[in-house]
Amino acid sequence: MGRPEQQVNVRFAPLALGHRRLYPGHVRRFAPIAATLTVTAALSLTACGANPSPPAGLVSVSNGGCGASWHVAGPGPYTFQIYNAAAEEGDVDLINPASGAVYAEVEMLGPGTTSAMRLDIGSGRYAFRCSFEDYDPFNGPTETVAGHTAGTAGIVPVTQDDLLTPAKQYTAYVSGGLAVLAADTATLLADVRGQNLAKAKAGWLTAHLQYERLGAAYDAFGDFDAEIDGRPDGLAGGVASAQWTGFYRLEYGLWHGQGWPELTSVARTLDADVLALRKAWPNGPDMQIQLLDLGLRAHEIIENALQFQLSDHDDYGSGSTLATTAANITGDEELLTLLHPLLVTRYAQLPAVYTWLDRLQWLLEKYGYQNGRWLSVASLPATAREQLDSACDQALEELAPIATITEPRGV
Secondary structure, X not given: OOOOOOOEEEEOOOOOOOOOOOOXXXXXXXXXXXXXXXXXXXXXXXXXXXXXOOOXXXXXXXXXXXXXXXXXXXXXXXXXXXXXXXXOOEEEEEEOOOOOXXXXXXXXXXXXXXEEEEEEEOOEEXXXXXXXXXXXXXXXXXXXXXXXXXOOOOEOOEOHHHHHHHHHHHHHHHHHHHHHHHHHHHHHHHHHHOOOHHHHHHHHHHHHHHHHOOHHHHHHHOHHHHHHHOOOOOOOOHHHOXXXXXXXXXXXHHHOOOOHHHHHHHHHHHHHHHHHHHHHXXXXXXXXXXXXHHHHHHHHHHHHHHHHHOOOOOOXXXXXXXXXXXXXXXHHHHHHHHHHHHHOOOOOOHHHHHHHHHHHHHHHHHHHEEOOEEOOHHHOOHHHHHHHHHHHHHHHHHHOHHHHHOOEOOO
16 A cells, blocks of 8 residues: 655746657656655746646646745655646756756646656655756755655766767777678678579578667668668568568568579669668768667667567568577667666666566577577467567566666756
8 A cells, every 4th residue: 555645735937958858748757656646736836928827736837937835745655747837848857956866757748738747755855857948957946855765766867978988889889880791791792693592591691680780770870771671561562662672672582582683683782782881871961879869779679679570570581580689689788788887877677678688588599599590480389489579578678768767868
């Protein structure tokens, strides 16, 4: 059972954070909440230009100040109903005023809209921070909650400067990976020209897995990614589309008995696209890895593996999607290694991330790699597929908070 419902008397003005978020009115909580109870908040502030009559029972925020006063009776689970009385969209965070650690936040709260901020308040010092467009972030008054009761843990924000070194390191990792990839696709092209089917198939797998280890950079590759690793989904004619190029197109041809002249043309185009990407990286238009994407990709790489590889969607004949999933894990762990200095002090569940990625890798090798070759997802028994999906799901659960923790913020 939760602790008794807490009554809150709060008077608010605005708080802010000067960066874009993904979901209007989205609320983040930075640690598990044992229980959540709704509290009644008293309104006592209406800023200049704000709606003079906000809905009853809500906490009003605006750009006229960040809380004239507020109080909670003691530790416990609380829900603040945050109402934006300003004319601008804003963000509201509950922070530790000494360290800047964030306990909970309401993001992209539109004018005249309301969103709940829920958290378990422990003993300590708290303040609200508000951020509205065209206003610098600022804090409201500090509230001290007495006692020695633990609550929701705060996360010290990661800044853009914190992410510059990991971004630079990952860019260098991709540059090295593209050099290896270019050599692999050149060998693959030679094997196809030599009409050696066994060597061409082996060379295709080597080159494709090398590309799949570069997962956090896909968006930064721009159109090159669709040309090099695009699917026929949505193309007129599907697998017969002349617009379909890249690894999956060559896979389809090699494993479906297409003629060598056609295969040579596809392999030549693939090799040329890889060389063009290597030449353009990382100074081509919009090719820099976005700082926001570093933590986001840690989750998305494995999410895509579940959606497209473990589902067998991306098997165009080679039966290699389990091998691709293993390559995705390698790429994900490279990214996590670079982010580790930032995560180790901010994310208590980080060891569980590695535990479940290791578990997924172990299951891939146990069920998918037999007698020196990778098996297809379709050939696995249902129990094996269920275990793989379950391990991947749990890895995704553990990876999910990393995007929030590593989102670059102003402090």
